[in-house]
Each structure stands twice: as C-alpha cells, then as structure tokens.
Amino acid sequence: MQDKSRLRIAMQKSGRLSKESQQLLERCGIKINLQQQRLLAFAENMPIDIMRVRDDDIPGLVMDGVVDIGIIGENVLEEELLNRRAQGEDPRYFTLRRLDFGGCRLSLAVPMDEPFAGPHSLQGKRIATSYPHLLKQYLDKLAINFKSCLLNGSVEVAPRAGLADAICDLVSTGATLEANGLREVEVIYRSKACLIQRDGEMPAAKQALIDRLLVRIQGVIQARESKYIMMHAPSNRLDDIIALLPGAERPTVLPLAGDRNRVAMHMVSSETLFWETMEKLKELGASSILVLPIEKMME
Numbered sequence: 001m002q003d004k005s006r007l008r009i010a011m012q013k014s015g016r017l018s019k020e021s022q023q024l025l026e027r028c029g030i031k032i033n034l035q036q037q038r039l040l041a042f043a044e045n046m047p048i049d050i051m052r053v054r055d056d057d058i059p060g061l062v063m064d065g066v067v068d069i070g071i072i073g074e075n076v077l078e079e080e081l082l083n084r085r086a087q088g089e090d091p092r093y094f095t096l097r098r099l100d101f102g103g104c105r106l107s108l109a110v111p112m113d114e115p116f117a118g119p120h121s122l123q124g125k126r127i128a129t130s131y132p133h134l135l136k137q138y139l140d141k142l143a144i145n146f147k148s149c150l151l152n153g154s155v156e157v158a159p160r161a162g163l164a165d166a167i168c169d170l171v172s173t174g175a176t177l178e179a180n181g182l183r184e185v186e187v188i189y190r191s192k193a194c195l196i197q198r199d200g201e202m203p204a205a206k207q208a209l210i211d212r213l214l215v216r217i218q219g220v221i222q223a224r225e226s227k228y229i230m231m232h233a234p235s236n237r238l239d240d241i242i243a244l245l246p247g248a249e250r251p252t253v254l255p256l257a258g259d260r261n262r263v264a265m266h267m268v269s270s271e272t273l274f275w276e277t278m279e280k281l282k283e284l285g286a287s288s289i290l291v292l293p294i295e296k297m298m299e
C-alpha cells in the first residue's frame, strides 16, 4: 500500500536516462537499493520511493498525479503534452529544472542520395516517427502537408524498408543515421532531461523535501561543471595567467616556502581546463598545474 507521506519519484527503468537519473539521486544522498527487477524501490535514509518505468509513461504519471516528481526527456514530455492537448485535456505540471544529461535533438533525416532543398521538399511525403505531435506542430507552422508513419522503435530503417520517404527521430552522435544511409537535414527540437513536479496541493513536509533536493541537485550539477585548479606561477605574470582562465573566480594566492618569485594559486573554475590552455600557462611560467574534480558544492 502506498504511503502518501513519502515522496514518489519516477525515473526510467532501463535506457538512455536510467543510469544518470539513478546517479543524480545517489549523489543527492538518497540511498537506494535498485535491484534489477524491482519496479518500486524505497530509499533507506529518506522518505522517498522510486518508481522505475518506461520513459513514455513518466509524463502521464506526473500529469495524473500518480507520482510527485519525474525525471524525463523534454522530447517525451512535450510529445505527451501535445498528445493530451490534442485529446482535449489540459495537462498540468511544473518544470523544476533542466538537468545536465540526456542531450539529444529531434531531427528530420532523408536518404543520403535524396535531394533536399528545405522542409518544403517534404510536401506530401510520408515521414516515419515516434513523435507525431512534435513533427506535426513543426510542419504545420510551415504549412507543409505530410503523411506520418508511426513507429515506436527502429525508425531509421523505415526508408530502406520502403515504409517512408523520410524520418523524424532522435539524434545524438549521428552514428545511427549514418549506419542507415540517412542524413540529418533539419533539427526540429533540442532536448535534455528535466525534472518535473505534479500540479496540485503538496503536503508542506513533502514540498520542503523537494526544495532540499533541488538545492542538492544544483550543487551536484554545479560541482560536475566545475574544477578546482592549482598551480605554481611567477608572481609577475599573475594577471596574464588569470586572463587565460575565463571561468575562474579570483584565485587564492599563497606564498611558496623559500621562493619569493613564485606563488601557489588555487581557484574554482566553472569550466574545465583544456590541454591547450595548460600549455599556454606553462609558457607563461606556470608549473605543477593540477585540475581536480569537485564532489559537492553549496553557495
């Protein structure tokens, strides 16, 4: 029986978002024992239950208020929103924040040797997709008529199989398109994973827990994007060195025992340090350059 006082979070059971969703929650300090087959897992140290489902079901579970929050790709969320609106519903939810994983784009692609002179080339064509509403929204705005062929997977094989003239599917590296003899011609939607909350009244204790989690998520994401940088540098080149570190805060400068001409510099940078920048730092006289990951951050 569901304990309504516990925060219920939905995440993808297995797929492109599951590992990083799980990692994010673990980094926020939630101890979960996710055995492969368990659909429902209970956190040991916080009043939180994790529901592991197909990603397609997550927007609906949040919109129907079955779970309190969900981690989902914006592409799937937007598609479900348009789907429900098309059925006359008025779905409600809040986006709590965008996350730093699950980046991909929904694109139109055509066979490699097919000429393409803009979206109008698709007039009257058949397009295979798992995202009929996002596709329709995009082509309707351009007043392009098309026939859709709904496929829930393996969309990329549709043109070769004679099912469609073009496809509209997710792309990240483009390797799947290339392997299937297709080329990306238009990006229609850019997506990342996001965290959403159900609409409606939330008990104060649960809302406080969500707010705490959000602060921790901010800390985890900020830490992932930041680096702790240390180096030894000549005292007379400090300004030049700082100018090479655009994402860095003002450094802490410490004396080096027995060396009056050089100092130790410590700083947090919101960007990683590329090899090229490290080489330039070395040219300016810096040495012992260390770039360290940061585990947690709170401002």
Ligand SMILES: Nc1ncnc2c1ncn2[C@@H]1O[C@H](COP(=O)(O)OP(=O)(O)OP(=O)(O)O)[C@@H](O)[C@H]1O
Pocket (backbone or CB within 6 Å): 012, 013, 014, 015, 016, 017, 053, 054, 055, 056, 072, 073, 074, 075, 076, 102, 103, 104, 170, 171, 172, 173, 191, 192, 193
């Ligand atoms: N190549 C990719 N790179 C990065 N993120 C991706 C990529 N493909 C998909 N995604 C994101 O991950 C989400 C889940 O993708 P996945 O392929 O695991 O979905 P699925 O096969 O529909 O899974 P499920 O079995 O849960 O329905 C996508 O909706 C998208 O937001």
Ligand SMILES: O=P(O)(O)OC[C@H]1O[C@H](OP(=O)(O)OP(=O)(O)O)[C@H](O)[C@@H]1O
Pocket (backbone or CB within 6 Å): 016, 153, 154, 156, 169, 170, 171, 172, 173, 174, 175, 176, 177
């Ligand atoms: O541009 P790429 O890096 O090649 O990625 C794109 C592919 O990734 C996703 O599928 P996934 O591999 O998750 O398999 P699925 O079809 O089983 O969901 C997506 O549906 C594409 O097919």
Ligand SMILES: [Mg+2]
Pocket (backbone or CB within 6 Å): 054, 055, 056
């Ligand atoms: Mg799915």
